[in-house]
Amino acid sequence: MEMLIRGAVLGIVASAIGLMIRKNSPEMALLLSISAGIVILYFAFNMLSGVKSFIEELADSAGLSPAILLPVLKNVGIAIAGKLASDICKDADQTASAGAVELVASAAAIYVSIPLMRTVLQMLKSFM
Numbered sequence: 372m373e374m375l376i377r378g379a380v381l382g383i384v385a386s387a388i389g390l391m392i393r394k395n396s397p398e399m400a401l402l403l404s405i406s407a408g409i410v411i412l413y414f415a416f417n418m419l420s421g422v423k424s425f426i427e428e429l430a431d432s433a434g435l436s437p438a439i440l441l442p443v444l445k446n447v448g449i450a451i452a453g454k455l456a457s458d459i460c461k462d463a464d465q466t467a468s469a470g471a472v473e474l475v476a477s478a479a480a481i482y483v484s485i486p487l488m489r490t491v492l493q494m495l496k497s498f499m
Contacts, residue, residue, distance in 0.1 A: 374418050378411040404462050408455055415451070442487040449480045 385407030393400040423444060430440045453476025460469035 374414040378414040445483040446480045
């Protein structure tokens with residue numbers, strides 16, 4: 372909870388300062404936004420490490436193989452990184468780049484899901 376509050380306060384303060392300096396120095400406002408995003412992402416990864424270990428513990432208890440769990444975890448990471456990069460591009464008024472980042476993130480999510488889709492397909496074939 373403490374990390375959430377720190378991240379939220381940092382985001383609000385960085386946004387307010389960014390609005391004030393954007394008129395005179397849009398480049399510095401963008402750098403401030405990127406820096407704040409990196410620090411907030413650090414807070415998020417600290418929280419997600421505990422979640423990851425809990426999910427792995429649940430998977431072990433349920434008898435799920437890493438071949439099923441790993442693509443799901445990778446997709447979560449891709450979604451977070453893609454969203455953050457897209458938002459940074461949008462903040463820099465580069466909407467075309469933001470769209471390209473979202474497209475690459477979607478393609479990467481599909482790519483890392485291929486082993487999971489193969490596993491599901493094999494399971495379906497075994498039932499037939």
